[in-house]
Amino acid sequence: MGFHEVRFPANLSFGSIGGPERLTDVVTLANGFEERNTPWQHSRRRYDAGIAMRGLDDIETLIAFFEARRGQIHGFRWKDWADYKSGAALIEPSYDDQVIAIGDDVTPTFQLTKTYRSGVHDYARPVTKPVRGSVRIGLGGDEQQEAVHYTVDYTTGIVTFLHPPNAGDAVTAGFEFDVPVRFDTDRIMVSVASFQAGDAPNVPVVEIRV
Structure with missing residues (x-):
């Protein structure tokens, strides 16, 4: 497991969806009040780049990047266009x-x-x-x-x-x-709609601690 100092193609992350998440334990007491706690000091971000795939060239670039990272094995940089x-x-x-x-x-x-x-x-x-x-x-x-x-x-x-x-x-x-991330899947499912267009409906990416 390692980290590659390379950025996921910024033109493919543009238009993706995602943002920060936190982990909160919520316990409801007998009197109706709540106790809330978290084991995380820092938030963690998740993204889905699939929505940004627009054509066969994008799909080819995605697959090459995925294979070079060996799926989930190696981390990489990600440009969060909403917060960079x-x-x-x-x-x-x-x-x-x-x-x-x-x-x-x-x-x-x-x-x-x-x-x-x-x-x-x-x-x-x-x-x-x-x-x-x-x-x-x-x-x-x-x-x-x-x-x-x-x-x-x-x-x-x-x-x-x-x-x-x-x-x-x-x-x-x-x-x-950039955000340090890895792919959150070991497979990329693509669909070719025509000779010029294709899409990858689900390309999950998750932030990692480095």
């Missing part, structure tokens, strides 16, 4: 989109994260597959230069500073990112 930027969907990422940490004079490495807010509550999602060349980092309100002030591991989303940030300085980031 650190900031607003229609704006290019900026170095101050997300506060990912506060400096302490000691720690030089930080995980990229994206925080989702609603009212006074929020959820910080680890970003482990940033898109190469898209990451911008700020420190104390000033943009830093990659390879001069910091490096990025694009396979893990870890940012490493040459020198640990000063205590109290906000470490900020902007980026595009």
